[in-house]
Amino acid sequence: MNILDKITADKRNEVNLRKSLIPNKQLEQSVLFERTTISLANNLRNSKSGIIAEHKRRSPSKAVINQSLNVQDVAKGYENAGVCGMSVLTDGKYFGGALDDLLIARASCNLPLLRKEFIIDEYQLLEAKAYGADVILLIAAILTRNEIKRFSEFAKSLDLDVLLEVHNEEELQKSIMPSLDMLGVNNRNLKTFDVSLETSKTLSSLIPSDFVKVSESGISNIEAIKTLQPYGYQGFLIGENFMKTDNPGESASQFIKKLEQ
Numbered sequence: 520m521n522i523l524d525k526i527t528a529d530k531r532n533e534v535n536l537r538k539s540l541i542p543n544k545q546l547e548q549s550v551l552f553e554r555t556t557i558s559l560a561n562n563l564r565n566s567k568s569g570i571i572a573e574h575k576r577r578s579p580s581k582a583v584i585n586q587s588l589n590v591q592d593v594a595k596g597y598e599n600a601g602v603c604g605m606s607v608l609t610d611g612k613y614f615g616g617a618l619d620d621l622l623i624a625r626a627s628c629n630l631p632l633l634r635k636e637f638i639i640d641e642y643q644l645l646e647a648k649a650y651g652a653d654v655i656l657l658i659a660a661i662l663t664r665n666e667i668k669r670f671s672e673f674a675k676s677l678d679l680d681v682l683l684e685v686h687n688e689e690e691l692q693k694s695i696m697p698s699l700d701m702l703g704v705n706n707r708n709l710k711t712f713d714v715s716l717e718t719s720k721t722l723s724s725l726i727p728s729d730f731v732k733v734s735e736s737g738i739s740n741i742e743a744i745k746t747l748q749p750y751g752y753q754g755f756l757i758g759e760n761f762m763k764t765d766n767p768g769e770s771a772s773q774f775i776k777k778l779e780q
């Protein structure tokens with residue numbers, strides 16, 4: 520079993536447990552269910568820098584990144600820095616996150632929030648909406664075309680933007696459909712953790728131009744972004760590079776200033 524198989528197997532158990540504890544109705548009655556969402560795709564289209572900054576405490580590939588910050592400060596810092604959106608990891612077991620992190624981020628800033636999660640069930644989309652997300656991530660490596668269609672159409676019915684993540688051509692070909700807003704290329708192979716920006720370069724020409732292109736993972740300097748922009752990327756998802764510092768908001772701010780110079 521590779522790590523991705525392990526994560527999804529655990530996720531199925533977790534979702535079943537959650538479902539048995541909190542019924543759909545209760546999520547649908549959440550105050551945040553009525554909230555008007557903000558489109559990350561639109562923000563990215565209109566932005567010069569295109570930075571999506573992530574809250575990530577730890578990961579299977581890097582162990583601890585930062586356990587001492589609070590989500591509120593990170594969200595406010597990212598917002599002040601002028602990022603386009605914030606990604607919040609909600610997986611607990613492998614990334615040290617929680618759904619409550621999403622809720623706290625929601626209460627702390629007005630950025631579009633991406634629920635960064637291993638989505639395998641519609642129930643998690645109800646949770647995303649109820650806890651204040653604007654965007655959901657679907658990972659092609661763990662879903663069938665049919666699931667991608669079902670989940671993305673359900674997300675659109677909840678007014679959530681959809682970021683579909685791929686890592687190779689096969690995943691990309693099986694996933695393209697009109698219910699997606701953004702196509703993300705993960706530079707990190709989630710099965711081996713190898714990181715290469717070449718992945719974004721190679722796949723860029725295969726992504727139809729109606730989708731906003733996002734390059735994800737392993738971005739640690741301005742040069743990487745300058746290299747990827749000519750390939751049509753308008754969004755750049757950055758986690759560790761900001762989170763490994765004592766003040767992720769300040770790091771993001773300096774990064775964006777340099778980028779926009």
Ligand SMILES: O=P(O)(O)OC[C@@H](O)[C@@H](O)c1c[nH]c2ccccc12
Binds near residue numbers: 635658737
């Ligand atoms: O910390 P990085 O290398 O900047 O990467 C951020 C983000 O792309 C990464 O956390 C990520 C991309 N896709 C995922 C899917 C699940 C969990 C995590 C991820």
